[in-house]
Amino acid sequence: MTGQEIKEMDLQYNLHSWAKQGSLHPMVITKAEGIYLWDSDGKRYMDMSSELVNSNVGHGNRDIIEAIKKQADLFCFLSPAFALEPRAKLAKMVIDRMPDTMGKVFFTNGGADANENAIKIARMYTGRHKIMSRYRSYHGSSFGAGNITGEPRRYALEPGIPGFVKFFDPYVYREAVSFASEEEATRFYITKLREQVQYEGPDSIAAIVMETVTGSNGIIIPPKGYLPGVRKICDDYGIMMICDEVMGGWCRTGKMFAFENFDVKPDIVSFAKGITCGYVQLGGVAVSKKIAAFFDDHVLSCGLTYSGHPLACAAGIACLNYYDTAHILEHVNEVGAVLGEIEEGLKEKHACVGDVRYIGLWSAIELVKDKATKEALVPYGKDPDGVMSAIIKKLLAKGFFTYSHENIIMVAPPLIITEEQLREAMAIMDDVLCEVDAMIAL
Ligand code: PLP
Numbered sequence: 298m299t300g301q302e303i304k305e306m307d308l309q310y311n312l313h314s315w316a317k318q319g320s321l322h323p324m325v326i327t328k329a330e331g332i333y334l335w336d337s338d339g340k341r342y343m344d345m346s347s348e349l350v351n352s353n354v355g356h357g358n359r360d361i362i363e364a365i366k367k368q369a370d371l372f373c374f375l376s377p378a379f380a381l382e383p384r385a386k387l388a389k390m391v392i393d394r395m396p397d398t399m400g401k402v403f404f405t406n407g408g409a410d411a412n413e414n415a416i417k418i419a420r421m422y423t424g425r426h427k428i429m430s431r432y433r434s435y436h437g438s439s440f441g442a443g444n445i446t447g448e449p450r451r452y453a454l455e456p457g458i459p460g461f462v463k464f465f466d467p468y469v470y471r472e473a474v475s476f477a478s479e480e481e482a483t484r485f486y487i488t489k490l491r492e493q494v495q496y497e498g499p500d501s502i503a504a505i506v507m508e509t510v511t512g513s514n515g516i517i518i519p520p521k522g523y524l525p526g527v528r529k530i531c532d533d534y535g536i537m538m539i540c541d542e543v544m545g546g547w548c549r550t551g552k553m554f555a556f557e558n559f560d561v562k563p564d565i566v567s568f569a570k571g572i573t574c575g576y577v578q579l580g581g582v583a584v585s586k587k588i589a590a591f592f593d594d595h596v597l598s599c600g601l602t603y604s605g606h607p608l609a610c611a612a613g614i615a616c617l618n619y620y621d622t623a624h625i626l627e628h629v630n631e632v633g634a635v636l637g638e639i640e641e642g643l644k645e646k647h648a649c650v651g652d653v654r655y656i657g658l659w660s661a662i663e664l665v666k667d668k669a670t671k672e673a674l675v676p677y678g679k680d681p682d683g684v685m686s687a688i689i690k691k692l693l694a695k696g697f698f699t700y701s702h703e704n705i706i707m708v709a710p711p712l713i714i715t716e717e718q719l720r721e722a723m724a725i726m727d728d729v730l731c732e733v734d735a736m737i738a739l
Contacts, residue, residue: 300325300337314438315450324693329356332711332718334698343722345692346699347711350512350544350659351570354619355711361576361615368611375607377404377600383610390617391572391583394553396562400589403597404581404605408543408569409437411580412506414599415567416441419504419537421598422588427460427497430506433468433514436541445506448514449678460501464493466511467519470652470663471671479520487526499534504565509555512544515705516654516661524559531564537588539565543580544659547571548620548712551630551657558656564588572613579609629712632719633657636708639723649674649733658714662706662726664688666737673704674737688733697725 298306303325313321328335332355334342347353354361368383375381388402403418405411416428430436432447443450444457447466451457467486469476476482494502505527511517531538540563545555549571552558556566565588569580603609620626633655640653640660651665651673664674664685675684685701692699692706699707708726710719 300327303337331355331357332714340696342693342696342698343710343718344698345710345722346707347709348575349570350549350707350709351575353547353549353571353712354574354616354623354625355713358574358576358616358619360619361574361612364611364615365576365608368608371607373608374603377602377604381605381607381610383607383614384605387605387610387613387617390614391568391581394617395566395583398562398585398587399566399583400586402581402583403599404579404610405569405601406603406606407437407578407580408541408567409439409442409580410601411543411567411569411582412436412442412445412539412541413439415539415541415565415582416445416504416506417599418582418584418588418597419539419565421595422591423503423535423537425501425503427462427502428504428506429462429464429494429497429502431466431508431511432463433466433511433517434506434508434541435513436506436508436543462493462497464490466514466517467523468515468517469520470654476520480522482520483522483526486520486523487530490527491530494530494534494536499536502534502536504537504539505531506539506541508545509540509542509559510545510550510656510659512659513702513707515663515703516656516659516707518654518656519559521559524556524561528561528563537564539563539567541567543567543569547617548625548629549657549659549709551626551633553620553626555656571616573609573616574612576612576616577606577609579606579613623713625712629657632714632716635716635719636660636723639720640708643723643727643730646727647730647734649730649737655708658710658712660708662708662730664704664706664733674733675704677703688729691729691732692725695725695728697722697729 325337326334327337334344391402430445434447436442436445443454444461447463469482540556542554546568564585566583573579637655644650644653649664652663654661666672
């Protein structure tokens with residue numbers, strides 16, 4: 298098929314995510330290798346968002362492809378009720394990489410159903426019904442995960458599930474007050490959260506769910522002490538602490554899991570994306586030994602036909618092995634430091650860059666109209682003139698593929714990117730930000 302034919306057929310028969318269907322112009326991608334994508338005209342792009350921040354090992358990884366083929370030759374699918382080698386092995390590998398307090402895994406198809414099951418498990422285990430989560434969060438688009446999501450993508454589900462309560466994020470850059478230190482910021486946010494927990498009735502709260510580091514909504518990195526502060530609230534009131542590591546897990550932050558950066562042990566961890574890097578889709582929920590033991594004599598009322606799909610588990614095993622053998626964590630820390638330096642330089646140079654936030658190879662460039670007032674380049678929840686999509690198109694025209702959310706550009710390349718490739722890509726970003734500077738100066 299020609300590129301044009303693919304595009305026409307796609308638009309005629311596919312419904313695309315989060316979009317008005319009548320105004321779409323999807324790129325036609327025909328090849329992907331390493332950190333690169335090629336469109337049907339042969340133009341090459343650097344995949345600077347790792348697709349949806351899931352292609353951690355890049356495209357065309359032979360180890361993973363061969364593992365899937367080998368498993369496919371053996372058997373592609375058998376029911377989750379059986380004990381299967383790939384599922385058993387991968388569950389052990391997941392638990393081996395988590396804190397020693399964690400016990401077992403329930404596999405899902407992706408991130409949303411990982412969160413669905415995480416909140417179900419917390420409700421079953423505690424016998425309570427309320428779930429607290431934050432406004433600037435995305436946890437998936439299904440009904441439960443969409444209801445714990447705080448940003449506008451939850452609106453289509455409203456009125457939401459009773460007892461799902463939102464609290465404010467530790468978004469220091471946009472806080473109405475300023476703080477002298479990270480510890481002071483932590484005191485502020487934890488005091489407010491504790492107060493809100495009191496008002497909600499701690500005995501009714503099953504879980505507090507957080508993206509350990511907020512991803513799509515702008516790489517919001519909690520101040521020092523914040524997560525231990527949430528842990529303490531959870532411990533004081535018997536509330537389950539659920540860390541959503543769907544985007545932040547699996548080496549993205551320079552640690553295997555984002556929560557390791559903050560010296561905290563969650564009760565429940567949801568994960569997806571980087572466990573297989575999309576070679577076959579997979580997600581899961583890891584629970585503490587205590588929770589796992591509870592389900593020894595209580596029914597785990599969760600089930601999915603494809604829980605722990607053998608092909609996905611084979612891909613997951615190869616993927617986790619690859620992180621180790623290719624020393625991905627060390628690489629992320631080295632190249633991530635370069636990304637941070639470059640972004641600090643962009644913030645200093647460009648009038649349109651209000652803030653940069655980065656951890657490992659995961660970062661956000663927050664665009665403003667005015668650095669002093671911090672007025673966002675586009676208003677929250679709206680971009681009527683398509684300003685952000687025009688910026689993304691400019692990047693794309695120069696071979697830099699990524700996406701934006703609100704007034705934020707995501708920079709999260711595959712974790713195999715070299716320093717040279719990163720510098721080449723960020724020079725493109727620099728050029729485009731010059732154009733945005735010129736635009737806001739008008
Ligand atoms: N949780 C987080 C933090 C995410 O970033 C996402 C997706 O981007 C999800 C959950 C949902 O994952 P999925 O799209 O696999 O359902």
